[in-house]
Structure formats: structure tokens, C-alpha cells
Amino acid sequence: MANLKQLSEKLGLSQTTISRALNGYPEVSEATRRRVIEAAREHDYEPNSSARRLATGKSRTIGHVVPISHHDMINPHFTDFIAGAGAVYNRRGYDMLISVVDSAQEAATYRALKRNGRVDGIIVHAPIVRDPRPAMLRKLGLPFVVHGRTLDDEASYAWVDVNNCRAFREATQHLIGLGHRRIALVNGLEHMAFAQRRREGYESALREAGIAVDGTLMSSDEMIEPAGYEAMRRFLALAEPPTAVLCASALSALGVMGAAREDNLLPGTGISIICYDDCLSFLDIGPDGMGLTVMRSAIREAGEHCASMLIDRIEGRQTAGRILLEAKLIEGRSTARCRPAPGRRAAHKAPATPG
Amino acid sequence: MANLKQLSEKLGLSQTTISRALNGYPEVSEATRRRVIEAAREHDYEPNSSARRLATGKSRTIGHVVPISHHDMINPHFTDFIAGAGAVYNRRGYDMLISVVDSAQEAATYRALKRNGRVDGIIVHAPIVRDPRPAMLRKLGLPFVVHGRTLDDEASYAWVDVNNCRAFREATQHLIGLGHRRIALVNGLEHMAFAQRRREGYESALREAGIAVDGTLMSSDEMIEPAGYEAMRRFLALAEPPTAVLCASALSALGVMGAAREDNLLPGTGISIICYDDCLSFLDIGPDGMGLTVMRSAIREAGEHCASMLIDRIEGRQTAGRILLEAKLIEGRSTARCRPAPGRRAAHKAPATPG
DNA sequence: TGCATTATCCAAAGCCCTTTGAGCGGGTGT
DNA sequence: ACACCCGCTCAAAGGGCTTTGGATAATGCA
Structure with missing residues (x-):
């Protein structure tokens, strides 16, 4: 029929x-x-869904615009976020529309989505420090929720974020409490708002403890394995290398550990590592898996929150305009009391050795 | 206006x-x-897109149904596949609709997508050995392309696949050529067609070389880090552990290497590893990255092929009904000539140690 | 019994586009 | 001069649903 x-x-x-x-x-x-x-x-x-959309003027579709970076890469954390958001859409009868576009097209894509009515709302991913998207979407009249928040005008739109500043502050304090003073930060790209906040937390903890912030102990790059590796190589080549590392993602942690191992530094004994853990479903770095000490907040849950909040707003339901999730510090076996530096092995300049 | x-x-x-x-x-x-x-x-x-859809009867939308496994997991390789497919959709003016559903709902979801005309076609992911979906979609009259192929009736539908059998055969032969005879296989779940074919390739190479196929040297599980770790622990606990390992995914390889390292086995020296490399954008395990010897075929390209092929069919264009991609063996530093087994360290029964 | 509700159901308008079938003026061929 | 075709444009008919504004029958109340 x-x-x-x-x-x-x-x-x-x-x-x-x-x-x-x-x-x-x-x-x-x-x-x-x-x-x-x-x-x-x-x-x-x-x-028929098209007919219904036409008649109601609602598309019951949420858009996710995914800009492809210069590496042709989609942020791998995206998968789990989507898993969370998608489950909610499914439950509440919404469709998920994903637009994979060149970064330069992103703004145009939002306009187009609005213009031809393909979506009822948008999830904004990966906000940068001063992000033009919230203002733009507001002007377009397209409901949206930001996953994360910008630094400048977070009061003016709906968002779901983790308290990144606090998480990294506490993690740093934890390391300081263990006697570490040379603490490195392997951060995400710092034009991203969340990375900025993480650094803020890290630096404030250091300052409080009277430890000078040292630029050579900080790196900022894509949160993927190779970037973590490179950063750690650099740290280990320093005259006074770090005794502890704070890592922004499980993926970078892999690289960090790989590089550390080349210098025979094992997490928990040779070097302390705390890693931010998004609970990526394909990589369990926490105590029950690879055993790292982590600051944990499931990105999948953030996805669920974003989706629910957006749908609530679209349907005119009352909703908290912002949700700040707290990451939990969970001790694994990768952190230990700082020991006086042993005789260091030379940092190889040779290309990466597997393992 | x-x-x-x-x-x-x-x-x-x-x-x-x-x-x-x-x-x-x-x-x-x-x-x-x-x-x-x-x-x-x-x-x-x-x-207006709804009006246009109604008038033309076409949705210009391709559906991807993503079943969530019992682990609440979306296959992490999905991200890169999507990146490839999404780019093509974008270029050709199609939308990508992703349905995240419980595995049990998958069939119902296809029916619903067809019934209310939300999609013009479907990409079928991760076909299992005998997969009911091709027959079902054909009956529904919904155009589709399978990423991979079933074992039973591959001639009856359009697909894009990698020659998995050949890839694993060659990789195995490569290891045999290096003198290895105890070669383990860390495979994906073997109800998946591709995993089945990989095993086939692996076993056929062994048999050809007169090496007995040993069930204790094979594991089959989700292609994620923890699974790779567990499998390798088991192998290393054997009386006669493998001197080489074939790995179905970069993620499992991470686990494998982690476990190997606990026994002080480093890739290329202590143990040889060849890994199937989908070119995940967030994890470069190949010679230029972590340095492994790999069989490589970019899953992103498979995504592009699937998308193009499906759109061609939807638009009634002529098209090759099947594309078989060949993986390329690229030597890294994780494979070496088999050396007589050294005195082995005891395999710890303790829980995973990070690093 | 008579009037006002109430409970059900309906015809038709409207959402915005594409597409069919036609019309109309001007140029061509003979 | 006639028929014919071509190039351009249009009115109107869908496409399948929701929703407005009644209509009709059944019920409640006095």
C-alpha cells in the first residue's frame, strides 16, 4: 500500500x-x-516522508557538518559522539544528516541546509576559540547546540561541554602531588577552545605550585598517534626531559608511550602519564584496559546530551541551556611518585622504530 | 526570498x-x-528540498545503517569509510543519512527507509558470511552497494571489496619466506565474510608450504585494541608461541604489540608482525609512521568507490557491478628472518601493565 | 421534546516544487 | 502565401501529506 x-x-x-x-x-x-x-x-x-515534511514544514532531521581537515581526516572521536547522538535521534524519531565538506565550505553548507530546509537543527562540532558559527547560525535562525564552547560568548548559545579546565588542573595537581615538577602537556590544537581551556587548567595548577610554565614542555597538535609520538620525541630530546606527561587523547597517548618506550621509559615506572579519556569504544586506555591513569568523561554521553538538548529546543520544550560535565580522575598504573632522574639513555634521532 | x-x-x-x-x-x-x-x-x-523530493519522487539521499554492537560500539574503521563516501556525496549533490540502530532493528530500518522514501539507495556495511540483506534489499527494490561481499552469492549484487584472501595469502607467504613456521592470525570476527576470506588466504598459504594449520594460533574477535592484546597474551602463553603474527587491523596490532612488549618482544627483532592497514587517518602504522610491515588498502577509497557506484546505479548510469581492490604489501621494520627461539621469558599472568 | 454540546468524521485548501501539454510569435522551405 | 517547425513561455495538474473549517450524528440537559 x-x-x-x-x-x-x-x-x-x-x-x-x-x-x-x-x-x-x-x-x-x-x-x-x-x-x-x-x-x-x-x-x-x-x-511518505517528503510529503510529510512539505506539509509540516519540519524535516525531523539534524545536521552534522563535518569539515575535512587538510589531512583529509575526520576526527576519530567523532565516531563515538555519533554513536551517542544517533541513538537519541533514533529513539526520538529524528534522522541524522552528515555533510562531509571541505573546511572552506562549512559556512556555505549551513546556509544551504537552512535555505532549502533539509534540517531542523545543527550540532556544531569542535568550536574554536572565537568561533563565527554560533553568531552565524543564530542569524540564520537555525537551532543549534554546540559540543564544547567558544571562549568569548559562551552565554549566548546552548552547549554541552566537559569542564576541561578543571580536569587538567586536577590532573596536574595530582602529578605535582606525586612530586613531579617537569610535567609536559601534549595538547590538541590550541585554536580549539577545549584545548585552550585544558592548557589553562594545566598552567594554573603549575603556577599555584610555584612551578614555572615552560613552553618547551608543551605541544599542540592534532590528537592522533603520530602527533603524540613526535611531541614526546621532542620532549625526550630536551636537556631536562619531563618526568610526567599529560595527554589530551588516547590516540596521542599511544604515540607518547611509543616514543617513551624507545627510551626505555615505561609508564608508571620510567615516566608518569595521565591521559584524557573520551572512552573511545575501540581503545580502552583506562585502568581496566591498557592501565593508564585517566581523566574520564565519555564523549558518547556528550553526544546523547547534545542530541536531546537540540531536539528539546526544536520542539519548543524547556531545557537547560548548558550542561557542564565533569571528568573523573581514575588512577591506573601509569602514575607514580617522581623519582630522581636516572642516567638517561640518549634520545635517538633515527626514525621511529616500531614497538 | x-x-x-x-x-x-x-x-x-x-x-x-x-x-x-x-x-x-x-x-x-x-x-x-x-x-x-x-x-x-x-x-x-x-x-525547498522537501517539495522537490515530493515532486520528483527522489530523495537524493543515501542511507547508511549502522548497527550498534553489544559493546555499544561503532566500528572505528567507519569514520574513514564515511570520509570517502561523504566526499563523493557532497560532490554529486547527495545527502548522507546515517541511522544508528540496535542490531536487531536493522532489517526493520531498511524497510522503513524504503517505505517512507527517505533514501534512494543504501550502502551495506560489514556483510556476514551468509547475509540476508542483499536478498532483502533486492526484494524491497532499494538500490544498494555492499562494502565487501558475502560468501554465498556475490554474483547477485553490486559490491566493492578488497581481495582479502590474496592479501593474507601473500602476507603469510612473505612470512614463510622469512623462515617463519609458527605464524599466528589475529583475525576479525569470523562470521564476517572478509574475516573468513582472510583466514582462507592465511590457511591456504600455510598448507601450500606444508605447515599444519594450528587452531591455537588463530583468534577471532572484534578488531580493537583490547581484543588484540588478549589474543596475543594467549599466544604467548603457549608452549610453542608464534614467531610471527598476522593482524587484521591497526587497532588490534596495537594490542598485539602491547602484549608482545610485556614479554620483551619487539616487532622486527623479537617477533615479526604484518598488519592489514586500512590507512586509518588517525593511526599511521605503516613504514612512515609506526613502522610496521603492512598490507595496505585505503578504506577511504573503498568508501569513494561504493558511493560512486551506488549513485551511478541510482541514476541509471552504466557501471561495473563489482570492484575488487588489491592490497599492497609494504615492508616496514616489523618483519625479519625467523631466528631460532631464544630462551623465553615467562608469560605473566598478571593483568595488563601499561606500556 | 428541544436545544446545546460533544464526539466523529470529512472536503478542500495548502505546503512548494516538477512536469506535461499547449500556445504563440517568428523564421523556413516551397 | 501557406504550412510547418522552432524557440520560448505558460497554465495547470500532480506528488502525498497535514490542517482548517465545517458538517453530521449522537449525547446531555432541562
Whole structure:
């Protein structure tokens, strides 16, 4: 059974009644409703989605615009975020539209999505320090929720974020408490707002403890394995290398550990490592998995929150405009009391050795 | 400017003419077309997508149904596949619809997508050995392309796959050529067709070389880090552990190397490793990155092929019904000639030590 | 019994576009 | 001069749904 009309003829009811019965309106008797629902199931009828969209003016679709970086890379944390958001969309009857676009096209894509009504709302990913997107989307009149928040005007839009500043502050304090004073930070790209906040937390903890902030102990790059490796190589080549490292992502931690190992530094004995743990489903770095000490907050949950909040706003429901999640510090076996530096092995300049 | 009617009034032309001008039909003079296009840009007009879909009966949308496994996990290789497919969609004016559903809902989801016309076609992910989806989608009349192929009826539908059998055969032969005879396989889940083929390739190479296939040297699990770790622990606890390992994914390789390291086995010296490399953008395990010897075929390209092929079919264009990509063996520093087994260190039974 | 509700259901308008079938003026061929 | 075709444009008919504004029958109340 393809369409309403046919079903209405079969049932001897008007299209109106059927539509109402199916959509739960009260103007139809329960008996009729049951009859209609039964017939719909039997004849495998479901309203055509384009027609319904046209009639209602709602697309019941949420857009995610994913800019491809110069590396042709999609942020790997995206998968788990999507898993969370997607589950909510599914539950609440929304579709997820993903636009993979060149970074330069991002603004144009939002405009297009609005112009031709393909989406009811947008999730904004990876906000940078001063991000033009919130203002732009507001002007477009497209509902949106930001995953993360910008540094300048966080009060002016809805967001879901982790308290990154606090997380990195506490992690740093934890290391300081263990006696470490040479603490390195392998950060994400610092034009990203969250990375900025993480550094802020890290630096404030150092300052509080009277430890000078040392630029050579900080790196900022894509949060992927190779970047972590390179950063750690650099740290280890310093005259006075760090005894502890703070890592912004499980992926970079892999690289960091790889580089450390080349100098025979094992986490927990040779070097202390704390890593931010998004609970990537394909990589368990925490105590139950690879055993690292982590600051943990599941990115999948952030995805769920973003999706719920956005749908609530689209449907005009009341909602908290912002959610600040707290990461939890979970001790693993990668952190230990700082020991006086042993005789160091020379840092190889040779290319990476596997393992 | 919101809609066609308004624009037509403004221009003093009929809606027909404007529609045709914008859609490139020949019945409209070039002068008029230019005028219309100019006006459309100026007034920021673009046809409403729902209306257009309704009128044409096409959604210009491709669906990806992503079942969430029991681990609440989305296959991490998905990200890069999506990056490839998404770029093609974008270029050719299609939308990407992603449905994150419980595995049990998958079939129902396809039916629903078809029933209410939300998609013009489907990409089928991760086919299992005998997969009901091709037959089902064919019956539904929903165009589709399979990423990979089933074992039973690969001739009956369109697919894009890697020659997994050949890849693993060659990799195994390579190791045999280096003198290895105890070669382990850390495979993906073997109800997946591709994993089955990989094992086939591996076993056939062994048999050809007169090496007995040993079930204790094979594992089959999710292709993620923890699974690789566990598998390798098991291998290393054997009376006669492997001297070489074949790995189905970069993620499992991480786990494998982690476990190996705990026994002081380093890739290339203590143990030989060849890993299948999908070119995950966030993890470069190949010679230029972590240095492993790999069989390489970019999953992103598979995504591009799938997307192109599907769109071609939807639009009635002629197309090769199947594409078999060949993985390339690239030597890194993780493979070496087999040396007589040294005195082995005891395999710890303790829980994983980080590093 | 009579009037006002209430409970059900319906016809038709509207959402915005594409596409069919036609019309109209001007140029061509003969 | 006639018929014919071509190039350009248009009115109108869908496409399948939701929703407005009634209509009709059944019920409540006096």
C-alpha cells in the first residue's frame, strides 16, 4: 500500500481521519484509531516522508557538518559522539544528516541546509576559540547546540561541554602531588577552545605550585598517534626531559608511550602519564584496559546530551541551556611518585622504530 | 526570498520557466536563464528540498545503517569509510543519512527507509558470511552497494571489496619466506565474510608450504585494541608461541604489540608482525609512521568507490557491478628472518601493565 | 421534546516544487 | 502565401501529506 489515499479508500475513511488516527490526534475514536493502525500495519503503510515534511514544514532531521581537515581526516572521536547522538535521534524519531565538506565550505553548507530546509537543527562540532558559527547560525535562525564552547560568548548559545579546565588542573595537581615538577602537556590544537581551556587548567595548577610554565614542555597538535609520538620525541630530546606527561587523547597517548618506550621509559615506572579519556569504544586506555591513569568523561554521553538538548529546543520544550560535565580522575598504573632522574639513555634521532 | 512563486512574481516569469532555467533544461533561452540564476542568487533562493523530493519522487539521499554492537560500539574503521563516501556525496549533490540502530532493528530500518522514501539507495556495511540483506534489499527494490561481499552469492549484487584472501595469502607467504613456521592470525570476527576470506588466504598459504594449520594460533574477535592484546597474551602463553603474527587491523596490532612488549618482544627483532592497514587517518602504522610491515588498502577509497557506484546505479548510469581492490604489501621494520627461539621469558599472568 | 454540546468524521485548501501539454510569435522551405 | 517547425513561455495538474473549517450524528440537559 503506497499512499494515504489508497488506504483511505480501502478503509472507507477520509484521509483526514487516517492521518489523525496515525498521528495521535484526539478527534478520532479509539475504535477507529485501532482499526486504522491495524490496517496500516497490515498494508505496510507509512506516510511518505517528503510529503510529510512539505506539509509540516519540519524535516525531523539534524545536521552534522563535518569539515575535512587538510589531512583529509575526520576526527576519530567523532565516531563515538555519533554513536551517542544517533541513538537519541533514533529513539526520538529524528534522522541524522552528515555533510562531509571541505573546511572552506562549512559556512556555505549551513546556509544551504537552512535555505532549502533539509534540517531542523545543527550540532556544531569542535568550536574554536572565537568561533563565527554560533553568531552565524543564530542569524540564520537555525537551532543549534554546540559540543564544547567558544571562549568569548559562551552565554549566548546552548552547549554541552566537559569542564576541561578543571580536569587538567586536577590532573596536574595530582602529578605535582606525586612530586613531579617537569610535567609536559601534549595538547590538541590550541585554536580549539577545549584545548585552550585544558592548557589553562594545566598552567594554573603549575603556577599555584610555584612551578614555572615552560613552553618547551608543551605541544599542540592534532590528537592522533603520530602527533603524540613526535611531541614526546621532542620532549625526550630536551636537556631536562619531563618526568610526567599529560595527554589530551588516547590516540596521542599511544604515540607518547611509543616514543617513551624507545627510551626505555615505561609508564608508571620510567615516566608518569595521565591521559584524557573520551572512552573511545575501540581503545580502552583506562585502568581496566591498557592501565593508564585517566581523566574520564565519555564523549558518547556528550553526544546523547547534545542530541536531546537540540531536539528539546526544536520542539519548543524547556531545557537547560548548558550542561557542564565533569571528568573523573581514575588512577591506573601509569602514575607514580617522581623519582630522581636516572642516567638517561640518549634520545635517538633515527626514525621511529616500531614497538 | 522563500519560494518559487515569489521569485516568479518578482521576475515576471512563470514558475515553470524559473524551474527549468534553474535545472538546466534546454527550453529556456540563455538570456532568461542568466537572468533567473542571477535573481536566484541575489534573493538567496533555492528550491525547498522537501517539495522537490515530493515532486520528483527522489530523495537524493543515501542511507547508511549502522548497527550498534553489544559493546555499544561503532566500528572505528567507519569514520574513514564515511570520509570517502561523504566526499563523493557532497560532490554529486547527495545527502548522507546515517541511522544508528540496535542490531536487531536493522532489517526493520531498511524497510522503513524504503517505505517512507527517505533514501534512494543504501550502502551495506560489514556483510556476514551468509547475509540476508542483499536478498532483502533486492526484494524491497532499494538500490544498494555492499562494502565487501558475502560468501554465498556475490554474483547477485553490486559490491566493492578488497581481495582479502590474496592479501593474507601473500602476507603469510612473505612470512614463510622469512623462515617463519609458527605464524599466528589475529583475525576479525569470523562470521564476517572478509574475516573468513582472510583466514582462507592465511590457511591456504600455510598448507601450500606444508605447515599444519594450528587452531591455537588463530583468534577471532572484534578488531580493537583490547581484543588484540588478549589474543596475543594467549599466544604467548603457549608452549610453542608464534614467531610471527598476522593482524587484521591497526587497532588490534596495537594490542598485539602491547602484549608482545610485556614479554620483551619487539616487532622486527623479537617477533615479526604484518598488519592489514586500512590507512586509518588517525593511526599511521605503516613504514612512515609506526613502522610496521603492512598490507595496505585505503578504506577511504573503498568508501569513494561504493558511493560512486551506488549513485551511478541510482541514476541509471552504466557501471561495473563489482570492484575488487588489491592490497599492497609494504615492508616496514616489523618483519625479519625467523631466528631460532631464544630462551623465553615467562608469560605473566598478571593483568595488563601499561606500556 | 428541544436545544446545546460533544464526539466523529470529512472536503478542500495548502505546503512548494516538477512536469506535461499547449500556445504563440517568428523564421523556413516551397 | 501557406504550412510547418522552432524557440520560448505558460497554465495547470500532480506528488502525498497535514490542517482548517465545517458538517453530521449522537449525547446531555432541562
